[in-house]
Amino acid sequence: MTGRSAPAVLSPSLRVWLGVIAALAALVVVVLGVLYADDSRPGLVDARIWAAVDGVGSPWRYVALATDFLGEPLGAATLVVAAVAGCLRLRSPRAAVLVVAGAGLTVGTTKLIKPLVGRTIHGDGNLSYPSGHTAFLTAFALVVALLATGRLGLGRTAGTSLVLAAALVAGAAMGWAQVALGAHYPTDVLGGWCTALAVTPAIAWLVDRMADWLVGQRR
Template identity: 60%
Template structure:
């Protein structure tokens, strides 16, 4: 098992290390800035005041679409998605990526869970909302898929970055829209969740590779 982990392809492809480190630093800055901006503040201001009225309270059939996305971020749905992606990675002998699928989501969700009571932003007067854990989870899984495909397809830096960040953006926007549409989060909560995943997953992948190389 140790040999299998050591010889497995990197969880963080070499061509993506520098650009994803830069995007992680930027995402961390945005995550912190939004947290400071909305510290103990549940008012509807700025971009939230512009976007929320046009998204919140979506009606069928789009409400059903939002509920499907939302289920993917719930405990049962997320476990199913994580298990499927991790299983595919094992079948492809991408052992490190299989581990990253679990570790990356765990670290990302841990970040959002810790930040919620620290920031103290609420929605509907009682539910902690910043940052969105559902959006963070979806973005993290999509980013892992991007890393996997970059490695499997042997993509260069430009194509790899475009693929990884493109998938993360699509997943983040889709889940973020669903959470706002269902009244569970403000738009900036979703942005914070997106940034949490971009900040956590590359660092987790890098650390995983470091540990695996030393086994």
Template identity: 65%
Template sequence: MSGPEPDGPPPTALHGPSRAWLGLASVLAAPVVAVLAFLYADHSEPGTVDRWFIDPTADSVGQPWRRVALALDFLGEPAGSVALVTLLVAGCLLLRRPRAAVLVAAGPVVSVVATTLIKPVVGRTIHGPGNLSYPSGHTAFATSLAIALALLAAGLFRLGRTAGFALVLGVALAGGAAMGWAQVALGAHYPTDVLGGWCTALVLVPATAWLVDRTAGRMCGAGLPVRR
């Protein structure tokens, strides 16, 4: 068994060396969400960009890929997402990374709540009235988890600025692309909905990580117990 960790500040939720680059990425992602929302407000058909990636007249993806898409989609549903987040939070706590555990739980919640609030404002629908589609909450959820886990890995392996940022961005792209593909393949979202969900998570998760660190720092400063 390993001995106790040396004294010092607890590991942060936000990867310190790449903080500036993550902040820049968030700043750049925010107008993408806004521009797409403006372009596709009250639309009910795929736009020009969407048609680059999908054929509206084509059938849904066939087997066995449909089963893969359904499995990914389940992870974004309430039962699947709660089970997945609970498992990952437990893993963070076993690694003695409480701030990462908070981010794994809070990041997806913040992103999904944001997409839920944006949808009725934009009013974009798919497959009839009432099926609000922009931005994709499933994609925002998957991307949020990917970013949180990549930030954890960057801290654990003590990566530098470039490597840490590349890891976070690469994992975010992979997680968002996997869930985004499933949503488009199942006909639940347009590709631009997926991009909007990905950018929403990229805006909010680094900010949430910063807030987790700031709140924990204030607790330490006030003399409140904080698990290290």
């Protein structure tokens, strides 16, 4: 089932607030990118947070590794396939498209930004800003939360709260894992989180517009 009979993935009640949040998040991504362009050292905030989190021992290291796996190709693909299957089972084709497009384009955006910023870590040339792992899991959580908001019929306040809470939990979990494993600076994680907040709502809006256009073409 497609078209207007299918619910929008970006509820009208959330569009304005998520649009504002997306714009602010995009600004943060740009500002951090400028501040750390062509840098290879942690900033002051990075150093303080990294000193407290980096190099955790067991069992927390295993938790960090398990969380990190969710952002690796196999782990990410497993999450996406499971989510798409769930969306189709719930007769939500728009959400299924958003799972793939939202996560894929968010990660793609981080890959485009990395060489533009040129920030590296560990002195081995690995581009670190923004964190793709953090961007992926945050985007995935945003899509799931948007689907839940529509299914539950939540209003603007409750829906926005759910979406932001999901993004915060997912971003914090993956961000902690990346910093604890020494894969990213904390500001890389923040950049990845904000990239997801900036890109995913825009993709959701585009998915709705394209679906509505396709329905109009069939009439």
